[in-house]
Each structure stands twice: as C-alpha cells, then as structure tokens.
C-alpha cells in the first residue's frame with residue numbers, strides 16, 4: 002500500500018501539466034485577439050471595432066471554460082481507472098468485478114461538479130473573463146478621456162490605445178498573474194492548483210472506497226500525503242470502516258467531521274488487512290469512540306490524536 006501516495010502524486014503532476022497546457026494555449030489565443038485589436042486601423046475611430054474586439058476576447062474565455070470542463074472529465078476518467086487498477090492489484094486476489102464500471106464514471110463526475118450548475122473551473126474562467134474585459138475596457142476609456150482632456154488628435158489617441166493594449170505583454174491581462182509568462186509555474190495556492198489537487202484526492206478516495214466495498218473489503222487507515230496538515234495529522238493511521246457498517250469504527254464521514262480531507266488535502270487511505278493488522282485494530286478499539294450527533298470537530302480531533310499518538 003506504500004504505492005498509493007506516489008500514484009496519486011503522479012496523477013496530480015500529470016493533470017497539472019495538462020492544465021498548464023490548456024491555460025497556455027488559451028492565453029496565447031487571448032493575446033492574439035488583443036494584439037489584433039491593438040493594430041486595428043479604426044481602433045480609436047470606431048466604438049464598434051472596440052466592442053467587437055472585446056467580445057472576441059470574451060469568447061476566448063468561454064472557450065477556455067469548455068477546455069477546463071474537458072480537462073476535469075479527463076482527470077476523473079484517468080484517475081478512477083488508475084486507482085481502480087491499483088486497488089485491485091493491492092487486494093492481491095482475482096477481482097469480483099472484472100472491469101471498472103462506466104456507471105461509476107457518471108457518479109464520480111457528480112461528486113466533483115454541481116448538478117445543473119456551472120462547473121467550478123467554469124466559474125473561474127468566467128471571473129477571469131469579466132475582470133479582464135473590464136480592465137481592457139477601462140484602458141480604452143482612460144485613453145479617450147485623456148485625449149479629450151489634453152486635446153490629443155485621433156491619431157495620437159489611436160497610438161496611445163495601441164501602446165497600452167500591446168503593453169499587456171506576454172503575461173496576459175491582470176487575471177493571469179497567477180501563472181508565469183512561460184506558462185510553466187504558478188502561484189502554489191492559486192485556485193486551479195487547489196482544484197486539481199482536491200479533485201484528484203477526492204476522486205482517488207471515492208474510487209478506492211467503492212472498489213473496496215465492491216470487493217468485500219471494509220477497513221482502511223488514513224495516510225497523510227504531502228506536507229503534514231494540522232487536521233489530518235491528528236487522524237494519521239486511524240482505521241475507518243469505509244462502508245460505515247462496522248459500528249466499532251469511525252466512518253469516512255466521521256473523518257471528514259474531524260477535518261480530514263479539507264480542500265487542498267492529498268491525504269489518502271490504505272487498505273487494512275484484518276489479520277496482519279489485528280493488533281493495531283485491537284489497540285484502536287480500546288479507545289472509546291465518541292457517539293451521538295452532537296460530537297464536535299474538536300472532540301473528533303481529540304479522539305483521533307489518542308489513536309495517532
């Protein structure tokens with residue numbers, strides 16, 4: 002089971018690269034549209050030219066939104082398959098289900114996207130669209146005002162508009178500041194980085210739980226991934242019943258109540274063999290499980306700390 006974390010990390014790295022490529026392509030196209038607008042001979046002379054240029058920028062963001070949706074679908078497909086195969090391999094016996102069910106795929110998509118609502122990635126690109134269009138429009142209006150106030154000729158206004166639009170540079174409009182101009186590095190706590198990690202971890206966990214249940218396995222322990230996070234480390238090594246049917250053990254929902262699997266978390270589960278880990282299980286059962294619907298996050302954490310210690 003030592004393999005689970007590297008596999009999840011490999012998936013995270015892989016989809017991160019795909020995402021960076023999607024973003025780099027979108028930014029290049031957006032910059033092309035802005036440059037074309039900047040060089041338009043009627044830029045300063047026609048409001049229609051300016052508005053249709055901005056509309057074209059807008060449609061590139063809508064295209065980015067669709068590309069991000071496809072990226073999420075590919076991520077879910079790739080990770081469910083990889084984690085399913087990996088879990089089966091670790092069970093170390095012929096699987097009951099001969100192959101990964103397509104029906105599951107739709108369920109997993111539902112877990113990561115709002116039914117009937119805009120996708121999380123789509124909300125992100127829509128915010129970028131609104132912010133960048135507004136700032137480009139402001140730039141053009143500022144030049145017009147400056148021109149009117151200082152008595153610039155149309156030609157001078159045209160030159161100044163062009164200069165400012167081209168000044169947007171390779172890094173793109175303001176909303177692209179989270180990513181470097183080469184498109185290879187980004188700010189680690191930017192939203193899409195978080196979305197990538199959190200979605201991967203969620204899909205990996207759900208796939209593993211479903212596969213375990215389908216194959217008749219129930220016990221798994223929580224394993225810290227990446228940097229130790231204060232919430233998950235209090236539950237490091239705690240054994241849960243993934244089906245929720247073993248009353249002696251906490252459920253996956255209890256772990257979440259304790260704060261495990263917060264956003265950006267790549268902590269995972271490790272299959273627990275009831276024979277090999279009999280002593281570990283017995284030790285955990287000695288610490289009484291909090292009961293009732295009003296158990297607080299702090300109580301769950303404190304309980305986990307007793308086990309993890």
Ligand SMILES: [Zn+2]
Nearest residue numbers: 230233266268
């Ligand atoms: Zn964590």
